[in-house]
Amino acid sequence: MTENKFIKNIFDIILPIVDEAKRRGVQFSDIRAMSGRGSSILVQDSKAEKVFYSQSSGVAVRVLYGGAWGFASMDGWEPGAIFNCLEEAIALAKGSAKYVTDPAIVAGFDPVQLQICALGKLDPDEIPLAKKQAICLDQEKMALASGGGKIVNSVVSYGDGLREQWIVNTVGTQAYSKISRSRVSCQVTAMEGDMRQSNYQGLGHQGGPEILLEINPEEFSVKAAKKVLQQLKSKQAPAGEFPVIFHPTISGLLAHEALGHNAEADAIWSGQSILQGKMGQQVASPLVTIVDDATLAGKYGSEPFDSEGIPTRRRVVLKHGVLNELLHSLETAGKFKTASNGCGRAQDYGSMPQVRMSNTFFEPGTSSVDEMIKGIDRGIYLREGHDGYVFTERGQFVCHASEAQMIEHGNLGEPLRDVSVSGLILETLMNIDRVGSDFEMIFPGTCGKGGQGVPTDCGGPHLRVSRMVVGGVGE
Numbered sequence: 001m002t003e004n005k006f007i008k009n010i011f012d013i014i015l016p017i018v019d020e021a022k023r024r025g026v027q028f029s030d031i032r033a034m035s036g037r038g039s040s041i042l043v044q045d046s047k048a049e050k051v052f053y054s055q056s057s058g059v060a061v062r063v064l065y066g067g068a069w070g071f072a073s074m075d076g077w078e079p080g081a082i083f084n085c086l087e088e089a090i091a092l093a094k095g096s097a098k099y100v101t102d103p104a105i106v107a108g109f110d111p112v113q114l115q116i117c118a119l120g121k122l123d124p125d126e127i128p129l130a131k132k133q134a135i136c137l138d139q140e141k142m143a144l145a146s147g148g149g150k151i152v153n154s155v156v157s158y159g160d161g162l163r164e165q166w167i168v169n170t171v172g173t174q175a176y177s178k179i180s181r182s183r184v185s186c187q188v189t190a191m192e193g194d195m196r197q198s199n200y201q202g203l204g205h206q207g208g209p210e211i212l213l214e215i216n217p218e219e220f221s222v223k224a225a226k227k228v229l230q231q232l233k234s235k236q237a238p239a240g241e242f243p244v245i246f247h248p249t250i251s252g253l254l255a256h257e258a259l260g261h262n263a264e265a266d267a268i269w270s271g272q273s274i275l276q277g278k279m280g281q282q283v284a285s286p287l288v289t290i291v292d293d294a295t296l297a298g299k300y301g302s303e304p305f306d307s308e309g310i311p312t313r314r315r316v317v318l319k320h321g322v323l324n325e326l327l328h329s330l331e332t333a334g335k336f337k338t339a340s341n342g343c344g345r346a347q348d349y350g351s352m353p354q355v356r357m358s359n360t361f362f363e364p365g366t367s368s369v370d371e372m373i374k375g376i377d378r379g380i381y382l383r384e385g386h387d388g389y390v391f392t393e394r395g396q397f398v399c400h401a402s403e404a405q406m407i408e409h410g411n412l413g414e415p416l417r418d419v420s421v422s423g424l425i426l427e428t429l430m431n432i433d434r435v436g437s438d439f440e441m442i443f444p445g446t447c448g449k450g451g452q453g454v455p456t457d458c459g460g461p462h463l464r465v466s467r468m469v470v471g472g473v474g475e
Helices: 003-023 079-097 129-145 221-233 248-263 265-269 330-335 369-374 425-430
Strands: 028-044 047-065 068-075 113-118 151-169 174-192 195-205 240-246 290-293 314-319 359-362 378-384 387-391 396-408 411-424 432-435 445-449 452-459 463-472
Touching (some): 003 079, 003 151, 047 079, 129 151, 129 174, 129 221, 151 221, 195 221, 195 396, 221 396, 221 411, 240 369, 248 290, 248 314, 248 359, 248 387, 248 396, 265 330, 378 411, 411 425
Parallel strands (some): 359 452
Antiparallel strands (some): 047 068, 151 174, 240 463, 290 314, 290 359, 411 463
16 A cells, blocks of 8 residues: 555544544544554663564544543554544543533634655664664763773663654544654763762754764763763852853753743643733743744654644744743633644643643843853853753742853853752743853753653753852752
């Protein structure tokens, strides 16, 4: 069967299901069929610990009836079983409807007919698993060789996948996408005496396994080894309140963790976001514009349309510090009396869509890094961070940086390690007094929410915050 006939065949299977849902009198229904395949490899301490290849396919059936959602899913796409899923979803919705105190609704939208492919130079299966494993082992070997005999643990992991998705609904949407993604990471841990330090480097894109062939070790595994050795020589960060400069990786953490999750409309509707009631208000410095954009070519978090079949777009969450737009699914858009902007994402066919980010970042400004540093008498430059979390309802966040540097009298000083910065989200955003003219977004990962994980990326330029609470990790 040719690919076009295969695509049409899947639509032929699921369209009758959504037609039957309409005949049953549901308020709304959508059907998602998905097929995926991919590999994952974990190399640790010069051994291939795990090598997997997987394939899966299945269907999700969702209905809205009497203000309640019903959802059922299954492996495979046998038509009779999908009809059974519809029966079960309707029964679940009817059973729940009498208990609903906040009835669900769906915003109006125009149906779309889409067929989009976002693939890499190579299909995930074009490079044999054995070769992928050999490349990962080589990268780990180069890290160990650069570690001065001090590396006590080394891990290189790789994963790729190709996913096809078909979405139909009672409004008339028929959307198909075929997307590949690949990601590789290296983490090394080194010891000197009682001192233990770790460094992580990651790469990822919307594309194929060519990422493995294109790795520059000096920017990946060797970089991780050299950085961890530097961290062993670095001092603990001083505790106190300081002006702080964020490298783009930390800026990305701030955009995603501190602001992004608070801008998800379901958090606002449930009263768990500090942005509740602040639409159109100044909540950050006028220098700050934060965007979530799922249309960026090649970025790990990009999608042509969300799991509800709504085309994605650029979402300007903060515009010159003013809360301009929230992230919406069809349901939250209905509750807020607006249109969905394509942020209803589900992990797989066994999951319901939730409001989720994609690629979240600060837009560049006009300042150079040198200008930022020269304006500080005593402060801290956070160079690299891969860890953070946010308490959305309390408006607090924490970011950790494995590598940092003191700033003394307008000059970079001694290196620091294990730096933690924390603060109130809106106060920190308001205290940004310089935004760099540079830009990086190289932080591909999986964002977790409600038991689901979806691909995301984040970044931005260098940022300067006039004052923040700083301390060593663990203090």
